Each structure stands twice: as structure tokens, then as C-alpha cells.
Amino acid sequence: MKKFIVIACVVLSVIGGALWWMESHKVSADTIPATIEDVKGMVKLCALEIHDDVPMKDSINGKWIFAKGRINGYITFDLEKMEYDVKGDTITVVLPPEKVEVYESTDKGAYRVYDAWDNTLFGKGELTTREENILKERMKRRFVDAVYSKGYVRRARATAVSTLSNLFTHLNGNVVIVDYYPGGYGVRGAENVKK
């Protein structure tokens, strides 16, 4: 009898191990070759780069997720929208509104989900793609708010003024760069500011 129990234990362990091992090979993830959706020319100045690992613990419809995303943030200025005014031999250039661009990094393992669970009664629902995208959008908004509150926009605008001054000095111009909003135009950009 005892021998039978031991053999049963061994057999069950082996079967369990084999099932666990097979579990990871049951799903196939295929891809289709990448296509170029768009190529566009632009002239924008990038003055500050932020690369941050951002934890995300958030919920929607009673479903929770705990994940970590590596975020790339760029503070840029569209130089094609740059306004300037010529008085005598001096050109006054106004620094355009900043844009905080946020992307997920393409580094290996940039987005990792540690846990996802349903906290509702009898809840067994998985977080849908739409719900997960909403949570990521919230994370993006929090990131942009932090960029402003930590003074990164102010720093980027100061760097942009210095870079543009250097560029125009090289171009042999008598140019003055003016920044009317050193703290930034805010998350809604130029339309947020009364002129």
C-alpha cells in the first residue's frame, strides 16, 4: 500500500511537471511584416528627453492591474510655427508652445504586467484591451502632469532658448529669442493662453 502511494506521488509529480511545461508551448504568437504607414518631414526642436520606468497600479470596472511601463517623454517645439518680427536689423523670435510627447519605450521588456485581477464579487473577468488602454491613457496623463509639476517644461524651454540663440548666432543674425511663457503653455498648448 505504502509503495503504491509513493509511486502515485511520483507519477502525479511527473504528470504535473509535464503539464506545466507544456502550458508554455500551447500558444503561438505570430507577426506580419511591418508596413510603413507614414513618413513626414517636420522641423521641431527637441530640448529634453525623459526616460522613466512608471509603475501602474490602477483599476477600471472593478478589475485591477499592476504593471510597469518604460516611458519615453520628449519636450519639443514646432519651429515651423515659430513667430518672428523684424524691426530694423533685429529679428525677434517667439519661442513656440511646447509639446510633451509620450511613448512606450521599444527597449526589451518595456511593458511588463506583474498581476491582473478582478476584485468584484464572483469576478473572473479579465481586463479587456479597451480597459487596459484606458488605464494606460490615465498613466500617460499622470506622466504629463508630473513633467509640468517637476519643472521639466521650464527647463526644456530654457534649453530651447539657448539652442535657438546659438543656431541664429551661427547664421550671423541679430536675433533675440523671446519666451513669453517660461513655465510653459500648459497641457492644452497655445489655446490655453489668452494673448
Added chain:
Amino acid sequence: MKICRYLLIVLWFIAFCACHEKEEQMQVYSELKDVHQLVLAEMTLNKVGTIDDMTWDKAKGFSQHMGAFVNKFKTGKRIGVYSYNTYLQAYVDLGELRTGDVEVDEENKFVKITLPTIHTRYIGRDLGIKEEHLRVTGLRSSITPQERAEVKEVMNRTLKAEVQGNTEFSRRLEMEAKNKAREFFTLLLKNRGYESEITFK
């Protein structure tokens, strides 16, 4: 006594398997840097990936064939098709611009600019993922956020390999960037009464 020995072997086997589970470590990365980049072109690349059951004809190796075999006994279908965009940029580093790179001929109102080398880089990808198609039927479980993160990782890896193996991507991006730089500086200098020639290092 013999039974105890067998039980010890079984316990040791279980403990050995448990030790081989990957240790989850969360490393936090943070970087902030001032840059002087003039971005001249951007390329949007779309990538599509699927999560599907392993089938016999797709399987490679013993383990995947075993997985495909197990899938034969399941009731229902489970397939998800996802896509997202990745963005590449071409830029010049204005910090590399030297005084000698700009030659101004006041007499003939002519400026010659030699811009720094064009660099290309990935700026990132969409945070979200677009669900193109989802079909989960029978007794099958839904696709989890972990699986979506895994497929995104596979898509990212293959996209990078495709871009690295095909110079057409960077060539088109650089060409667009050069055209844009010429257009921008020519117009800027023309407004100040100068003719110009824009070249690259």
C-alpha cells in the same frame, strides 16, 4: 525506511523545480537629459501580431508539438489579432554644429551651411494596443493582459529585426529629413535676403 527515501527524492524534485522559477525583479530606470536635436522627419511603422493556439503544422520541436497535441482536446477557439505603431525619427544634433559649418558671404548675400550627420532612432511606440479581432468561444479563457504584453514584446523584437535587416527604412527617413532641412533653411534665409546651399556632413 525505503519509503522515506522515495518521499525525500520526490520532495527534492519538487524543491528543485521550484528553485528554477525565474526570480521576479523590478528594476527602475530613470534618465533625464538636455538635448539639442533638430528633428527633421518621422516614420510611422505598423505591426500586426496574433495570439493563437499552437497547431501541429506551426509547431517546432517536441515541446510545441506536445502543446499542439493538448490543444486538440480543447473545446472552442481562442484567437486575438493586435496592432500598434512604432515611431522612428531622423534628427541632427545642433550641439555638433561648429562656427566653420556656416559660411556667410555678405557681399553676394549667400550662406553655405553644412549640417551635422543625420541620426535615426526609435522614439517609441504606442502605449496602447489596438484589438483588430478577438474570438474566444466554447470553454476557452479570455486573453490576459500578460499575454498581450508578451505578444507586443514579440512584435517589437521582430520589427526591430526587420528594420535592421532592411536599409530602405532608414534610407527613406534620411531622404525625407534632408529634403525638409533644405526646405526649412532655404526659406528661413530667403526671408532675410540670402541665397543658400545646405549640405550634410
